[in-house]
Amino acid sequence: EAMECAASLDVLKLRKLIAQQRYEQGTQLLEGVVAMLTKMI
DSSP states (O other): OHHHHHHHHHHHHHOOSSOOHHHHHHHHHHHHHHHHHHHHH
């Protein structure tokens, strides 16, 4: 589901509905979530 969230962030950025800073914060957060989940497997 994290990948779907990343795709949603990409769409929001492309449509200029979120600021660059918010996009970067979101992608960093998702990278952390993915890192934690992959360590659990």
